[in-house]
Amino acid sequence: MQFRVLSEYFLKLESTTKRLEMFDILSEVFSKAEKSDVAKTVYLMQEELLPPFFNVQLGIADRMVEKAISDAYGVELAEIKSNNKSMGDLGEVAENSNKNPRKSNLSVTGVYDKIFELSKMSGAGSVETKIAALVRLLKEVSPLEAKYIIRFIMGKLRLGVGEATIMEALSKAKTGGREFKSELERAFNLCSDLGYVAEVFYEKGEAGIRKFEIEVMRPVRPALAERLPSAEEIIAKLGKCAVDQKFDGFRAQVHKNGDEVKVFSRNLEDITHFMPEIVTAVKKLKYKKMIFDGEALTYDEDTNTLYPFQITIQRKRKHNIEAVSENYPLRLFIFDIMLLDERKLINEPYIRRREKIDEIFKNESTISKSKIIITDDAKELTRFFEETIGSGLEGVVAKKLDAPYSAGARNFDWIKIKRSYKSQLSDTIDIVILGYFKGRGARADFGIGAILGGIYDKKNDTFKTITKVGSGFSEEQFKELRKMLDDIKTANKPARIESIMIPDVWVTPKYVITVKADEITRSPTHTCGMENGVGYALRFPRATSFIRTDKRVEDVNTVKDIIEMFKDQKKIKLG
Ligand code: ATP
Numbered sequence: 001m002q003f004r005v006l007s008e009y010f011l012k013l014e015s016t017t018k019r020l021e022m023f024d025i026l027s028e029v030f031s032k033a034e035k036s037d038v039a040k041t042v043y044l045m046q047e048e049l050l051p052p053f054f055n056v057q058l059g060i061a062d063r064m065v066e067k068a069i070s071d072a073y074g075v076e077l078a079e080i081k082s083n084n085k086s087m088g089d090l091g092e093v094a095e096n097s098n099k100n101p102r103k104s105n106l107s108v109t110g111v112y113d114k115i116f117e118l119s120k121m122s123g124a125g126s127v128e129t130k131i132a133a134l135v136r137l138l139k140e141v142s143p144l145e146a147k148y149i150i151r152f153i154m155g156k157l158r159l160g161v162g163e164a165t166i167m168e169a170l171s172k173a174k175t176g177g178r179e180f181k182s183e184l185e186r187a188f189n190l191c192s193d194l195g196y197v198a199e200v201f202y203e204k205g206e207a208g209i210r211k212f213e214i215e216v217m218r219p220v221r222p223a224l225a226e227r228l229p230s231a232e233e234i235i236a237k238l239g240k241c242a243v244d245q246k247f248d249g250f251r252a253q254v255h256k257n258g259d260e261v262k263v264f265s266r267n268l269e270d271i272t273h274f275m276p277e278i279v280t281a282v283k284k285l286k287y288k289k290m291i292f293d294g295e296a297l298t299y300d301e302d303t304n305t306l307y308p309f310q311i312t313i314q315r316k317r318k319h320n321i322e323a324v325s326e327n328y329p330l331r332l333f334i335f336d337i338m339l340l341d342e343r344k345l346i347n348e349p350y351i352r353r354r355e356k357i358d359e360i361f362k363n364e365s366t367i368s369k370s371k372i373i374i375t376d377d378a379k380e381l382t383r384f385f386e387e388t389i390g391s392g393l394e395g396v397v398a399k400k401l402d403a404p405y406s407a408g409a410r411n412f413d414w415i416k417i418k419r420s421y422k423s424q425l426s427d428t429i430d431i432v433i434l435g436y437f438k439g440r441g442a443r444a445d446f447g448i449g450a451i452l453g454g455i456y457d458k459k460n461d462t463f464k465t466i467t468k469v470g471s472g473f474s475e476e477q478f479k480e481l482r483k484m485l486d487d488i489k490t491a492n493k494p495a496r497i498e499s500i501m502i503p504d505v506w507v508t509p510k511y512v513i514t515v516k517a518d519e520i521t522r523s524p525t526h527t528c529g530m531e532n533g534v535g536y537a538l539r540f541p542r543a544t545s546f547i548r549t550d551k552r553v554e555d556v557n558t559v560k561d562i563i564e565m566f567k568d569q570k571k572i573k574l575g
Pocket of ligand 1: 224225244245246247248250251266295335370397414416555
């Protein structure tokens with residue numbers, strides 16, 4: 001496909017405020033995409049060169065782009081800078097500065113490859129080389145194309161297209177119906193690379209996707225846990241089950257291929273460099289290929305105790321990782337295994353996978369395993385829970401004995417029960433920021449008084465509103481928030497947001513925060529779980545975190561979670 005054709009579609013996507021329209025546009029794009037460019041089309045839409053675990057960075061600053069636009073279109077740098085100040089969008093500045101009416105002949109692949117080249121330029125003189133390469137590209141394209149190339153490079157494409165909608169549209173384009181989405185989703189859950197899945201689909205058809213399997217060095221989307229408030233309910237749901245210790249550290253998915261070891265976070269970023277001691281220990285394991293899942297925490301070897309999470313998280317902010325790992329070594333507690341040499345264990349029952357863990361891992365210093373019990377007795381589960389939290393851990397995760405590893409899914413195969421569930425709605429809720437309201441009174445100075453928060457509706461890949469949050473942030477955080485949100489504001493309501501409330505400023509769903517509330521109530525003003533004009537809302541919400549970088553917007557709590565929490569809270573009240 002020509003990049004100019006894709007740019008026209010980007011323009012349409014940008015202007016739509018309806019998800020169904022967005023779906024139709026995407027289906028049309030994918031019906032025109034070819035084998036050779038479908039992966040790149042998907043990446044461009046997702047606003048990434050490659051998925052996060054490839055660690056590809058463009059490394060291009062505003063001033064480099066300003067210089068490139070100035071050189072490419074012969075407009076004074078001072079004018080470009082002043083236009084950037086007034087428009088606040090270098091994409092538009094490029095579009096307006098480009099007086100070349102001719103449409104380019106570059107394909108999607110052609111443009112993508114040229115942008116990709118920029119990411120490979122590093123070291124001395126690379127700033128100039130990058131600017132020169134960008135100038136060449138800008139000279140070749142039409143104004144509209146220039147706008148989207150620059151926005152992409154700056155990370156400000158803001159199309160707001162979700163993975164689920166892309167998969168549905170791919171299915172529609174290739175099979176005529178939406179049903180094949182579930183197969184695409186299965187493949188995506190196994191490799192976390194939607195561009196790659198699209199390419200396999202276009203090259204090998206439905207059969208290729210049905211045969212898709214996990215592979216080392218392609219991270220599996222992590223299995224997640226549901227919640228229930230009591231041991232009795234867990235036993236009623238699962239019957240005889242395994243009960244596993246729950247650690248509060250970094251989720252770490254480890255891949256080994258011979259001498260190469262990689263560690264991926266819950267968010268599927270490559271965090272190998274944070275964990276040198278774990279990499280060294282894993283290299284020594286005798287198996288050639290492995291994929292396993294665990295939680296890494298800082299461990300005090302002298303006292304044989306775990307440090308609190310605050311110590312573990314510090315590692316992310318330190319530069320001298322080697323020294324930190326000497327003083328505060330990590331210990332990895334393995335709780336699942338998905339692949340061992342030629343054996344794909346991912347679809348085997350949990351209990352078989354656990355037996356493998358017990359067979360191959362000893363409790364050594366850096367690599368340990370969680371401790372489990374197997375029971376069908378709520379009292380025994382409660383005893384293990386009390387003992388576990390008594391030893392300073394966070395809680396337990398009950399696991400269904402015959403369940404496969406549910407990549408990318410949150411379901412009742414794993415059920416968490418934490419210390420904090422003991423009081424009513426004491427668990428926190430993760431929400432996505434959908435917009436903000438300008439402040440009144442003292443807050444007017446910051447230009448932001450509250451944010452509009454939403455949760456995710458998995459059923460139709462949309463965000464529903466649930467609350468307005470105006471407390472819990474410090475003055476500094478409000479100011480920073482304002483800047484961050486202005487950077488992602490949109491002229492119209494993004495298509496995937498369903499809302500009755502209209503904030504002063506809409507933003508692309510991008511940032512997640514955690515809030516605590518007193519209660520979940522029924523409400524006519526929020527669209528979360530809305531039926532017959534009544535939805536759900538949070539009463540007295542306050543932020544307990546600033547922006548959470550470990551969660552994607554689709555990882556926030558869902559409508560289903562909120563309805564379940566609402567029911568649980570009622571149960572506690574009545575009891
Ligand atoms: P989630 O990760 O489910 O979105 P969250 O970030 O709020 O939720 P928690 O509710 O505390 O996290 O619990 C889930 C997390 O617990 C898992 O993602 C995993 O990182 C961690 N965990 C620790 N021990 C275990 C275990 N034994 N089995 C499964 N997960 C565990």
